[in-house]
Amino acid sequence: METRMKKTLEKMYSMKVDELMDPRAWDMPLLQKDEPVSHVFFMLRSNNHAWVVDSEKTMKLVGVIERVDLLRAMLPPDSLTYAYGSIKMHMKNIYIKKGAKVRDVMTSKVITAKGGANLKEIMLKMKKYELERLPVVDKNGILLGEVTLKSVIIHFTRLLRETG
Amino acid sequence: MDVYVVLLLYLGLALVLAKLIGSLFEHFRLPAVLGEITVGVLLGASFIGLFMPGLTWFYPKDEFKYPVEHIGHIGIILLLFISGMETNLKTIKKTGKVAMISTVIGVLVPFILGYMAGILMGYGQQPSLVLGALLTATSIGVTARTMMDLGVLNTDVGTASLSASVMDDFLGIFAIIIAIGATSAWAMSILGIKITLLIVVELGIGLFTVNYLVKGMERVKTTKAMLGISLGLMLIFSSFAQFTVQAAIEGAFFAGIILGTTAESKIITDDIKALSYGFFIPLFFVYIGSLIDLNVFTDPKAIILAVVIVIIAIVGKVVGRAAGARIGGFNWKQSLQMGIGSIPRMEVALVSIMLAIKGGAITGELANVFLASTMIFVTVTTLITPPLLKWSFKDEIENGNGGQENA
Numbered sequence: 001m002e003t004r005m006k007k008t009l010e011k012m013y014s015m016k017v018d019e020l021m022d023p024r025a026w027d028m029p030l031l032q033k034d035e036p037v038s039h040v041f042f043m044l045r046s047n048n049h050a051w052v053v054d055s056e057k058t059m060k061l062v063g064v065i066e067r068v069d070l071l072r073a074m075l076p077p078d079s080l081t082y083a084y085g086s087i088k089m090h091m092k093n094i095y096i097k098k099g100a101k102v103r104d105v106m107t108s109k110v111i112t113a114k115g116g117a118n119l120k121e122i123m124l125k126m127k128k129y130e131l132e133r134l135p136v137v138d139k140n141g142i143l144l145g146e147v148t149l150k151s152v153i154i155h156f157t158r159l160l161r162e163t164g
Numbered sequence: 165m166d167v168y169v170v171l172l173l174y175l176g177l178a179l180v181l182a183k184l185i186g187s188l189f190e191h192f193r194l195p196a197v198l199g200e201i202t203v204g205v206l207l208g209a210s211f212i213g214l215f216m217p218g219l220t221w222f223y224p225k226d227e228f229k230y231p232v233e234h235i236g237h238i239g240i241i242l243l244l245f246i247s248g249m250e251t252n253l254k255t256i257k258k259t260g261k262v263a264m265i266s267t268v269i270g271v272l273v274p275f276i277l278g279y280m281a282g283i284l285m286g287y288g289q290q291p292s293l294v295l296g297a298l299l300t301a302t303s304i305g306v307t308a309r310t311m312m313d314l315g316v317l318n319t320d321v322g323t324a325s326l327s328a329s330v331m332d333d334f335l336g337i338f339a340i341i342i343a344i345g346a347t348s349a350w351a352m353s354i355l356g357i358k359i360t361l362l363i364v365v366e367l368g369i370g371l372f373t374v375n376y377l378v379k380g381m382e383r384v385k386t387t388k389a390m391l392g393i394s395l396g397l398m399l400i401f402s403s404f405a406q407f408t409v410q411a412a413i414e415g416a417f418f419a420g421i422i423l424g425t426t427a428e429s430k431i432i433t434d435d436i437k438a439l440s441y442g443f444f445i446p447l448f449f450v451y452i453g454s455l456i457d458l459n460v461f462t463d464p465k466a467i468i469l470a471v472v473i474v475i476i477a478i479v480g481k482v483v484g485r486a487a488g489a490r491i492g493g494f495n496w497k498q499s500l501q502m503g504i505g506s507i508p509r510m511e512v513a514l515v516s517i518m519l520a521i522k523g524g525a526i527t528g529e530l531a532n533v534f535l536a537s538t539m540i541f542v543t544v545t546t547l548i549t550p551p552l553l554k555w556s557f558k559d560e561i562e563n564g565n566g567g568q569e570n571a
Contacts, residue, residue: 077317091327097318107430128382
């Protein structure tokens with residue numbers, strides 16, 4: 001049993017992310033940066049997150065939105081505090097910001113995985129940044145797909161069955 | 165008694181009181197910073213000396229003085245580092261036309277007026293430049309909060325005011341470098357070269373190499389390696405900026421901008437804020453409050469200076485900002501509202517005065533007079549802005565455009 005676990009894990013570590021990435025990129029929660037902010041709210045009713053791209057033509061990844069970002073956007077503005085250099089929070093609040101777009105509430109700092117990376121690197125990255133999902137991009141920042149902790153686990157169980 | 169015993173007690177009391185009194189100020193819709201400065205005044209040698217002269221023996225001791233001073237200066241460095249991390253170069257580029265023009269003119273007018281007033285009052289070239297620089301940068305906090313309470317923050321004026329604040333800070337900290345370095349026309353041109361050198365070395369090389377740097381940092385396995393190395397880089401950049409233009413903060417600011425461009429910096433932001441707002445930054449504001457020599461207020465020269473700079477601070481900024489906003493396309497009323505919103509000064513003015521003192525641009529009795537006047541003008545500008553804004557927006561509030569007020 002012990003060696004089986006070990007073998008399976010080792011096999012998994014060296015797997016390329018591309019093998020496990022969902023090939024149906026159109027199934028990913030995707031938004032364009034200039035859509036009205038209301039679209040995010042509808043999308044995140046059933047999704048935990050949404051990737052934001054420049055446009056669906058270029059597919060260049062520019063941001064991510066999670067539910068907690070929407071919490072920030074919806075907070076009553078008098079609850080925001082005013083420390084020097086923290087005005088960004090206010091610009092992200094949809095009570096304050098008129099005609100807010102998707103890009104106004106997104107986080108533009110996205111931790112990404114490069115296509116071709118192996119699962120060991122992916123897992124370490126997930127651990128380091130405490131993320132359950134990473135977008136996979138090519139060297140120009142074009143979104144190729146996503147890899148989630150759930151898909152890693154599913155893959156692990158599948159490998160386990162095969163090895164057994 | 166051992167000075168170390170007092171030092172620990174002092175720092176402890178300073179932190180606890182800074183947070184408590186800061187919160188009390190927030191409750192009355194005033195900036196917490198003002199509360200922290202007040203704590204500094206109350207704990208300062210000057211105030212304690214009024215009531216308990218026997219208790220001031222430890223203030224001049226090196227073992228007390230230096231640690232307190234250095235913690236304060238690290239606080240300034242962290243303040244500007246955070247500000248840099250939150251400054252998105254793309255956002256600055258996207259600053260709207262109104263915000264852009266009104267910021268530039270709004271910085272130039274008080275700078276020039278402050279400088280001229282200094283010369284007319286006989287303070288000499290360099291202190292006069294410092295005076296001008298102190299008056300440049302708006303502190304957006306009070307304005308944002310008041311506009312919020314009045315329900316007018318999501319108007320064109322509100323948005324332009326917020327977006328102007330980013331560039332305003334940027335220009336403000338450059339103004340003080342010029343004031344400290346410009347001891348003569350010759351020094352001025354040398355300073356130009358030094359600033360260029362600083363920008364090329366720190367921003368230029370930094371922006372090109374930061375991605376590789378972060379990749380490298382990711383491989384370091386020690387606990388909180390990224391935080392430690394980032395803070396280390398911040399200090400190295402600060403040291404270089406102190407060496408070239410006598411302004412460590414500029415290096416910290418650049419280091420912040422550079423690290424802020426990477427996605428990976430996300431994981432250190434919270435830690436840095438914890439360290440800064442939990443320890444160093446409040447202690448900086450307490451420190452600056454504790455430096456105020458209350459005896460200065462019996463000096464008519466200080467009172468005159470304070471009155472003059474309060475007037476210039478208000479008039480210069482309102483006129484400059486409003487003129488810029490009008491040129492940018494706002495109507496007269498909006499321009500006036502925007503001008504009034506730019507009256508408050510706080511963080512950049514305090515950082516600048518500390519820099520000017522550390523850089524030797526103002527010394528001795530003059531430093532005391534300038535510091536006291538700065539305290540007065542930051543307090544006055546902060547206090548008068550809410551009622552003035554309320555007055556300038558009275559039509560919008562009555563017409564219900566702005567929604568209800570809950571101040």
